[in-house]
Amino acid sequence: MSQVEAAVEQFRDGVRYQPPPTAFLQQGQLLEQELELFGPALRQESGPVREQIIRLLEDAGIRSCPLFHAGEKIIRQPRIIAMLVVDGLVHDDLGREAALSTLQQYVPAESLKPYESDLTNDLKERPSTTAFLLIAKAKPAGAVPVVRKLMAAPRWQKELKARVAAAALGDKGIEKEFIASFQETKDPKDKASLAKILGWVGTDAALRALADALRTDLVIEMPHVSRRSVRLDVLAALCYNFPDQQALYERQLQDDSGYERAEAFCVQRFGTKWDQPRPPFLKVMGFPNSVPNMQKYGKRMEKHYLMLSVIVVGVRAEVYVNDIPLGLYDPVKSPSETQPVNQYLVDGKNEVAVVIEPGPTPSQSQSLRREEKLAESGSIQIQLTQYPEGVFPGSSSGQELLKIEWSADAGQTVTVPIRQSKIADLGRMYGVWQWQTAPRLDLSTARVAEVQRLLQQLVESLQRGDGTLFVSLAGVKFEENGRAYGLGVGERKEKWRDDLAEMAGEKDWRVLPVAQTGMDLRLCAGGRMIECIGRDWMPVLRANPDAEGLPTVRYPIFLADIGGKLQIVR
Numbered sequence: 001m002s003q004v005e006a007a008v009e010q011f012r013d014g015v016r017y018q019p020p021p022t023a024f025l026q027q028g029q030l031l032e033q034e035l036e037l038f039g040p041a042l043r044q045e046s047g048p049v050r051e052q053i054i055r056l057l058e059d060a061g062i063r064s065c066p067l068f069h070a071g072e073k074i075i076r077q078p079r080i081i082a083m084l085v086v087d088g089l090v091h092d093d094l095g096r097e098a099a100l101s102t103l104q105q106y107v108p109a110e111s112l113k114p115y116e117s118d119l120t121n122d123l124k125e126r127p128s129t130t131a132f133l134l135i136a137k138a139k140p141a142g143a144v145p146v147v148r149k150l151m152a153a154p155r156w157q158k159e160l161k162a163r164v165a166a167a168a169l170g171d172k173g174i175e176k177e178f179i180a181s182f183q184e185t186k187d188p189k190d191k192a193s194l195a196k197i198l199g200w201v202g203t204d205a206a207l208r209a210l211a212d213a214l215r216t217d218l219v220i221e222m223p224h225v226s227r228r229s230v231r232l233d234v235l236a237a238l239c240y241n242f243p244d245q246q247a248l249y250e251r252q253l254q255d256d257s258g259y260e261r262a263e264a265f266c267v268q269r270f271g272t273k274w275d276q277p278r279p280p281f282l283k284v285m286g287f288p289n290s291v292p293n294m295q296k297y298g299k300r301m302e303k304h305y306l307m308l309s310v311i312v313v314g315v316r317a318e319v320y321v322n323d324i325p326l327g328l329y330d331p332v333k334s335p336s337e338t339q340p341v342n343q344y345l346v347d348g349k350n351e352v353a354v355v356i357e358p359g360p361t362p363s364q365s366q367s368l369r370r371e372e373k374l375a376e377s378g379s380i381q382i383q384l385t386q387y388p389e390g391v392f393p394g395s396s397s398g399q400e401l402l403k404i405e406w407s408a409d410a411g412q413t414v415t416v417p418i419r420q421s422k423i424a425d426l427g428r429m430y431g432v433w434q435w436q437t438a439p440r441l442d443l444s445t446a447r448v449a450e451v452q453r454l455l456q457q458l459v460e461s462l463q464r465g466d467g468t469l470f471v472s473l474a475g476v477k478f479e480e481n482g483r484a485y486g487l488g489v490g491e492r493k494e495k496w497r498d499d500l501a502e503m504a505g506e507k508d509w510r511v512l513p514v515a516q517t518g519m520d521l522r523l524c525a526g527g528r529m530i531e532c533i534g535r536d537w538m539p540v541l542r543a544n545p546d547a548e549g550l551p552t553v554r555y556p557i558f559l560a561d562i563g564g565k566l567q568i569v570r
Contacts, residue, residue: 002034002037003023003024003034004034004035004036004037004038004041005037007023007053007056008041008045008049008053011045011048011049011052011053012045012046012049014048015052015360016052016055016360016535016536017052017053017055017056017059018316018360019059019063019316019330019331019332020059020063020314020315020316020331020375020376021056021059021060021063021375022372022373022374022375024056024060025060025063025064025375025376026375027375027376027410027411029064030060030061030064030077030080032077032079035057035060035079035080035083036079038053038056038057038083038087039083039086039087040087041053042054042083042087042088042090042095043087043090043091045095046093047091047093047094047095047096048094049095050088050091050093050094050095050096050098051093051094051095051097051098053095054084054088054095054098054099054102055098057080057083057084057102058075058098058102058106059332060080061075061076061077061080061081061106062074062075062106062332063331063332063375063376064077067246069313069314070246070249070251071246071249071250071251071252071335072243072246072249073105073106073243073332074106074107074108074243074244075102075106075107075111076108076111078111081103081107081111081112081115084099084102084103084107085099085103085115085118085119086118088100088102088103089118089122092126096126097128097130100122100128100130100131100134101130103119103134104130104133104134104137108243108244109137109138109139109202109241112134112137112138113138115138116138116140116141116142116143117140117142119131119134119135119138119140119143120135120140120142120143120146123135123143123146123147123150124146127150127156127162129159129160129161129162130161132147132159132161132162132164132165133161133164133165133200135147135165135168135169136161136164136165136167136168136169136200136201136202137168137200137202139168139169139202141169143165143169144169144170147162147165147166147169148166150162151163151166160197161200163178164178164197164200164201167201167203167206168200168201168202168203175201175203175205175206176205178194178197178198178201178206179198179205179206179209181194182194182195182197182198182209182213183209183212183213186218188218188219188220188221188230189220191213191216191218191230191233192220192230192233195210195213195230195233195234195236195237196233196236196237198210198237199236199237199238199240199241200240202240202241207238207241207270208270208272210234210237210238211238211266211269211270211272212272212274213234214231214234214235214238214259214262214263214266214272214274215231215263215274215276215277215278215279216230216231216234216279217276217279218230219282227282227284227285228282228283228284228285229279229282229283229284231259231279231282232250232253232283232284235248235250235253235262236250238262238266242265242269245265247261247262247264247265248262248265250283251335251336253283255281256278256281259278259281260278263278284338305340305342305386305387306340306341306342306345306384306385306386306387306401307338307339307340307341307384307385307387307398308321308326308338308339308340308341308352308382308383308384308385309336309337309338309381309382309383309385310329310336310337310338310380310381310382311335311336311379311380311381311382312329312330312331312335312336312378312379312380313331313335313377313378313379313380314331314374314376314377314378314379314410315331315356315357315374315378315379315380315408316328316329316330316331316356316357316358317329317354317355317356317357317358317380318354318355318358318365319352319353319354319355319382320351320352320353320354320355320421320524321341321344321345321350321351321352322344322345322346322350322351322525323351323353323524323525323526324344324524324525324529324558324570325362325365325524325531325533326339326341326344327537328358328537331378340485341384342430342484342485343480343481343484343485343570344570345426345429345430345484346429346430346432346433346436347426347427347428347429347430347431347432348425348426348427349423349424349425349426350402350423350424350425350426351421351422351423352382352384352402352404352421352422352423352424353419353420353421354380354382354404354406354419354420354421355417355418355419356378356380356406356416356417356418356419356420357372357414357416357417357418358416358417359417361520361535361537362520362522362531362533362534362535362537363520363521363522365417365522366417366419367417368417369415369416369417370415370416371413371414371415371416372413372414372415372416373411373412373413374408374409374410374411374412374413374414375410376410377407377408377409377410378407378408379405379406379407379408380404380405380406380407380420381403381404381405382403382404382405383400383402383403383404384400384401384402384403384424385398385399385400385401386398386399386401387399401424401426402422402423402424403422404420404421404422406418406420430480430483430484431483433480433569434476434480434560434562434569435476435525435528435529435558435560435562435569435570436528438528438529438560438561438562438569439528439561440526440527440528441523441527441528441529441530441560441561442523443521443522443523443530447530448521450566451521451530451532451559451566452514452519454473454559454566455514455519455532455540455541455557456513456514457469458470458473458541459511459512459513459514459541462500462504462511462541462543462555463504463509463510463511464504465500465501465503465504465505465509466500467496467497467500467501468497470496470500470555470568471493471496471497473566473567473568474567474568475567476560476562476567476568476569477568477569477570478492478493478496480569480570503543503544503553508544509543509544510543510544510545511541511542511543512542512543512545512551514540517534517538517540517542518534518535518536519532519533519534519535519540520533520534520535521533524558525558525560528560528561529558529559529560529569529570530558530559530560530566531556531557531558532556532557532558532559538550538551538554539551539554539555539556539557540557541554541555541557542554542555543555556570558570
């Protein structure tokens, strides 16, 4: 049985694609001949199987780019692009939507030129929002009458992505409307959303408006959690149109010189001039928090915050703090992150652990040991750092408390999953959390059924826009997170309800039933919590799937037995 046949057989059994595509890469080089059988499979298999084949081809294409490790996420390989178009779009199913999305996100516009007629015919016969975005990127002249005809129908007249395609293909009225909205808004979230839209439009006028905004001082702020510069959204929109320009990659922003390089590109490409000075350097910064002092480190520090930074290259990794999983990191989808972890830390000794190349699903994360030959070099770096109030994460003023590093060379055979951990004694932190004294749980049939019922009740209440049940069950979470971050509990509960009601008022609000999420419960925190997670590593409680079927709203839930009743504790 060939590698392709083995992969397709797994996908038929319902197994989702798990990176990396070891069988089809050799030291970062794509083995194109090994992929050939995927073409016929894409034409013959069912939609769910086709979707997973597309995911594999997407990942193989991105990883085989020479600048992948520099942050480039581009598919350039002609054979993969041909399969995505010719074979991927042949049926109107999940596979087609996955192929459209991959082409739109990762294939440069110039590489789409040979397929302009294919893409135009696809939009004409089976119009969809992603198909409109792909046409906007490729900009085939032959699609102009098709888009105009579709825009005349009530279904598409006000559809955002249809309007994006019309603007990209020369509708100056819509183009000017998008640009004016972007230039006039002072709301950070609106500015970020409109920057993405201008990136999709990708006309010279839209790109010049983005370049002009590269010195915006607007910041998206999550109170008491983080601050994020809107300049990142402007850069992402420019990078969508100029994927070869490393100066536009977010990964190159280590200090202010990174923004300076991005500006130099805009000056050279557009002749951009700015009236205002460059804002102080900012990517994403966690808020400082008032917490008890850490006597172990001598000098009294009444105000500080603790950030965990994770960087993965070439391998997947799952990170834990005190046996509580923080998430799965993928070198393509989520290669790095820095997040505050106060709510996971305990008095005294704290363990940070990483599971390298975990099993295929959360419940199998640390089991199913196997031998794997690494298709490319891999490395992990995890660091827990304490920062004084008002200091940016990454500043030299931070005090390193713990660090984990791991690496392996391409071609090396390793037994995975690999678990590495380190322990740091942090002294007195926030006192005892309720989950620490909760009884240990099991995943018996009765317990799983109980959790499933609770989650379905939450789904039904959230679908109605009623946050009463969630807030009631999450009382411990609100109180203890408030303690960790110095937040007002009552105010946060009220804001949570208000935010839910606002989202539920939108016409596309949809909370997915538990039966559709592939529930894969697992024990954590020493068996005192149940993580409500799906086989796809996303929270069971989720809403508003996008064109790829990925939820845009997620509610991570960890349950513990508090006073004989399951409650949400994290």
